[in-house]
Amino acid sequence: MIELVVESRCVGCSACVEVCPTGVFDRAADGRPVLARVEDCQTCFMCELYCLADALYVAPDCENRVPVDEAAILASGLLGQYRRDSGWDEWEADPSKSNEHWRMEGVFARAARAPGGVGPGPARVE
Amino acid sequence: MTSLTADVLVIGGGLAGSWAAVAAARAGAAVILVEKGYCGTSGVTATAGPGHWWVPPDPDLRRAAIDRKLTPAAGLADPDWMARILDLTWTSLPTLEGHYRFSVDEAGRKQYRALRGPEYLRAMRRLALEAGATILDHHPALELLQHGDGSIAGARGLVRATGEDWTIRAGATVLATGGAGFRSHLLGAANNTGDGHLMAAEAGASISGMEFSTAHCIAPARTTMTRSMSYAFARYFDTDGCEVPIPPGPDNNREIAAALLKGPLFCSLERVPEDVRRLLPQIQPNFGLTFAREGVDPFTERFEVTLRGEGTIRGSGGLRIADADCGTDVPGLFAAGDTATRELVAGAVSGGGAINSSWALSSGQWAGRAAAERARRAGRRDAELARPIGQAGLRPLARPGGLDPREVERAAQAEVLPFDKIYFRQARTLAASADRLETLWRDTADHLVAMGSDRLRAREAAALVATARWVTHAAAGRTESRGMHYRTDLTGRDDRFAARQLVEGLDRVVTRYERPAAATARLEIAS
Numbered sequence: 001m002i003e004l005v006v007e008s009r010c011v012g013c014s015a016c017v018e019v020c021p022t023g024v025f026d027r028a029a030d031g032r033p034v035l036a037r038v039e040d041c042q043t044c045f046m047c048e049l050y051c052l053a054d055a056l057y058v059a060p061d062c063e064n065r066v067p068v069d070e071a072a073i074l075a076s077g078l079l080g081q082y083r084r085d086s087g088w089d090e091w092e093a094d095p096s097k098s099n100e101h102w103r104m105e106g107v108f109a110r111a112a113r114a115p116g117g118v119g120p121g122p123a124r125v126e
Numbered sequence: 127m128t129s130l131t132a133d134v135l136v137i138g139g140g141l142a143g144s145w146a147a148v149a150a151a152r153a154g155a156a157v158i159l160v161e162k163g164y165c166g167t168s169g170v171t172a173t174a175g176p177g178h179w180w181v182p183p184d185p186d187l188r189r190a191a192i193d194r195k196l197t198p199a200a201g202l203a204d205p206d207w208m209a210r211i212l213d214l215t216w217t218s219l220p221t222l223e224g225h226y227r228f229s230v231d232e233a234g235r236k237q238y239r240a241l242r243g244p245e246y247l248r249a250m251r252r253l254a255l256e257a258g259a260t261i262l263d264h265h266p267a268l269e270l271l272q273h274g275d276g277s278i279a280g281a282r283g284l285v286r287a288t289g290e291d292w293t294i295r296a297g298a299t300v301l302a303t304g305g306a307g308f309r310s311h312l313l314g315a316a317n318n319t320g321d322g323h324l325m326a327a328e329a330g331a332s333i334s335g336m337e338f339s340t341a342h343c344i345a346p347a348r349t350t351m352t353r354s355m356s357y358a359f360a361r362y363f364d365t366d367g368c369e370v371p372i373p374p375g376p377d378n379n380r381e382i383a384a385a386l387l388k389g390p391l392f393c394s395l396e397r398v399p400e401d402v403r404r405l406l407p408q409i410q411p412n413f414g415l416t417f418a419r420e421g422v423d424p425f426t427e428r429f430e431v432t433l434r435g436e437g438t439i440r441g442s443g444g445l446r447i448a449d450a451d452c453g454t455d456v457p458g459l460f461a462a463g464d465t466a467t468r469e470l471v472a473g474a475v476s477g478g479g480a481i482n483s484s485w486a487l488s489s490g491q492w493a494g495r496a497a498a499e500r501a502r503r504a505g506r507r508d509a510e511l512a513r514p515i516g517q518a519g520l521r522p523l524a525r526p527g528g529l530d531p532r533e534v535e536r537a538a539q540a541e542v543l544p545f546d547k548i549y550f551r552q553a554r555t556l557a558a559s560a561d562r563l564e565t566l567w568r569d570t571a572d573h574l575v576a577m578g579s580d581r582l583r584a585r586e587a588a589a590l591v592a593t594a595r596w597v598t599h600a601a602a603g604r605t606e607s608r609g610m611h612y613r614t615d616l617t618g619r620d621d622r623f624a625a626r627q628l629v630e631g632l633d634r635v636v637t638r639y640e641r642p643a644a645a646t647a648r649l650e651i652a653s
């Protein structure tokens with residue numbers, strides 16, 4: 001569940017308030033998000049993907065709230081990982097972030113051929 | 127209160143709903159799409175990476191692809207529908223060019239087949255807006271409106287930010303609210319609570335194939351990260367470090383469930399090849415998020431895993447499709463994507479991501495186009511009287527109050543999420559579940575109600591109870607094992623049941639079998 005809005009990074013664009021599928025945030029008068037309904041967070045990380053300021057941290061635990069240490073998270077480099085690996089925004093032209101999703105089918109096929117694999121056959125393509 | 131009118135109302139802005147909005151708007155209709163969350167991030171496609179059923183338009187290749195899928199479909203699919211979705215998928219995906227940046231492989235070929243979810247849904251939103259559709263985010267529908275002649279007149283819902291009502295009158299309505307995932311923590315599925323199934327049933331629609339609802343997906347324990355590709359290389363271990371003999375994926379979830387019923391299960395991904403590890407962030411950018419945050423290297427360290435139920439989402443059941451345009455049994459009401467039964471194209475097994483995505487893309491467009499045509503023919507009829515028809519969770523039959531929607535939800539989950547109840551079905555436990563769900567349904571229909579924005583939660587709870595009840599009745603009614611529906615007390619397939627099974631009714635649930643049509647259809651394609 002989402003555990004942190006880094007106030008020093010947030011620019012008050014309200015993108016997270018807008019894109020959150022489950023209505024976790026309220027919008028404060030200055031546009032900044034307020035964590036109003038954390039228990040409704042579905043841990044989908046979509047808010048992070050749309051946060052240009054990399055100011056949001058969704059903890060991986062979807063079942064229980066967990067304490068977070070803002071300074072440690074800021075130092076970890078984890079903020080913005082999803083947006084960067086997805087090649088969004090400023091990484092759009094970076095060839096090391098190109099969209100290789102289409103290779104999924106080939107990976108399934110290799111797994112099937114690997115020792116202990118299921119052999120050729122229909123794979124679960126997500 | 128907001129009152130609007132449109133030619134076509136689309137309820138739900140995931141993959142199927144956005145394709146429906148695009149198709150209806152391109153057909154010249156004034157379209158409003160209402161979405162519970164945000165069109166672009168809501169629904170199970172946005173967080174995933176859907177492939178599509180992608181076969182070039184060569185008659186031999188198409189026939190072979192369909193034949194391969196007819197066997198697992200176990201007599202319940204229809205080759206004509208399968209051919210239709212293959213065709214529409216092939217012509218539709220390239221039209222996303224300009225909104226989605228398709229990758230190019232080493233040979234310079236553009237790869238249309240598999241798209242990343244967030245980018246796909248972002249493109250669909252842009253496409254729908256470009257086609258002229260109006261999108262209302264955070265506007266969940268609560269109930270349908272019905273004319274005196276039984277046809278659907280639009281819907282009523284609420285604005286999440288204010289709790290105020292909206293009413294939209296429309297000449298035709300498309301339900302694209304997704305499947306019912308029972309809030310299992312499946313990635314992206316919290317909004318998929320079966321709302322459309324409940325709304326349609328209140329209007330008199332039949333539902334088909336709800337017994338085909340046993341799919342699960344693996345995830346690291348306590349997370350939602352149901353991105354399963356890497357697990358095709360997985361090995362599994364128990365608490366003592368002994369290897370658990372589980373066949374390699376992807377069709378091994380019953381064995382994983384059996385292991386989880388015995389105790390914690392740990393996974394090793396050490397067999398994932400080095401080059402795949404390096405490319406993983408570019409193939410599935412969200413796969414690594416939970417590991418990085420837990421400080422776990424999934425390729426060298428063992429980690430605990432669980433299964434997340436996919437309910438009817440990766441199942442194949444949903445609203446009965448009554449005609450080639452994805453009309454339901456109710457006039458003026460169309461169904462698309464996971465709201466509809468996918469037995470037509472997948473039969474008794476999951477269509478997986480590929481067939482289900484092709485179905486969402488296709489059924490969305492057919493429903494959208496047909497809804498536009500109906501509205502053009504019959505008009506909006508927005509001056510005529512129409513009645514809101516929602517019941518459970520909105521208009522209690524007895525003394526209102528005293529029920530917490532979250533507790534109602536938990537009670538419904540307890541009948542359809544435990545692995546033993548879903549993967550190892552048997553008459554005795556199904557009957558006990560049906561009894562408990564009957565009581566829960568009575569209580570919900572009699573007492574559950576809420577105010578303002580909380581009405582959404584109450585209505586979702588009612589929909590979860592309703593869909594859990596239909597799943598359970600359907601599982602009890604199919605007294606055999608077929609496809610993904612597995613009965614420990616009736617392990618064989620019984621050809622008397624080679625037909626689709628309907629569940630109908632809210633006050634009283636009845637099940638019945640449709641006449642077996644699939645056998646004839648199979649002969650036609652073979653000739």
